[in-house]
Amino acid sequence: MLKSRIVYNRDNSEKYNYVYEYNKDNRLIGITSPLEKKARIRFIYNDKKMLKEVKYFTETFSENDLPYRKLEFAYDGRKVISIKETINKQKYPRSYVAAPSLLSCLVSEGMAEEIEANAVSPKIEYDVVVNDYAFEWDGHNVSEVKITTTTGGKSSVANISYTYDEKKSPFMARVAGYVEEDGVAYSIASKNNVVNCSYSDDSDLTITEESQYTYDGKYPVVKVVERVRKGALSTTTTNATYTYEYLE
DSSP states (O other), X not given: OOOEEXXXXXXXXXXXXXXXXXXXXXXXXXXXXXXXXXXXXXXXXXXXSOXXXXXXXXXXXXXXXXXXXXXXXXXXXXXXXXXXXEEETTTSOTXXXXXXXXXXXXXXXXXXXXXXXXXXXXXXXXOEEEEEEEEEEETTEEEEEEEEEEETTEEEEEEEEEEEEEEEOSOOEEEEOOOSTTOXXXXXOXXXXXXXXXXXXXXXXXXXXXXXXXXXXXEEEEEEEEEEEEOSSOEEEEEEEEEOOOOO
């Protein structure tokens, strides 16, 4: 099991230092970063040993106080059906790089950047932001995600829908619990590869990604993506190609 992880600067000084804690069942229960103002993340499990809550703390308040970020999971059997993300902006450490939202785990990186760039920042400087993610499944694949964001007493709604091929996916969609750019992740997994991902929200923004795969055996080795973004004033189309290699 991973006990600690150190990331160094070019001058060999420590940039990040993460210490990992586990329970008697070898499940991760905590991550501490002494270099980042004693940042602490706590993982709590239900009686079925599935992830129940993730809480984010820092040195400016104790773990008996409200976390600056909290994730709460609900299940139907083994499937995630909802995640509630609460961000306390008043307690959020200003010096931190903001932890990625769950949105960045449900769509591609480029798609998430376009969605977040379109979002209007709340006018209230200190507020509690609540993101409610509701998942629908079609067999072993996530078919839809409805996101309701509430800030300052006002709510907005966004929807993501997916269609899949019949080939097995070698990847898992990260939805929660990671510390920084490539840290610890908890996952929901769709069995097959996404061929269409569509996003729409209250601002009349729509983004659609169409993916075509080339397979070598049962897994994809090339993916070609066309993304179409339709806003209030313009429509743009971009293309990207990804290649994958696997260990034998």
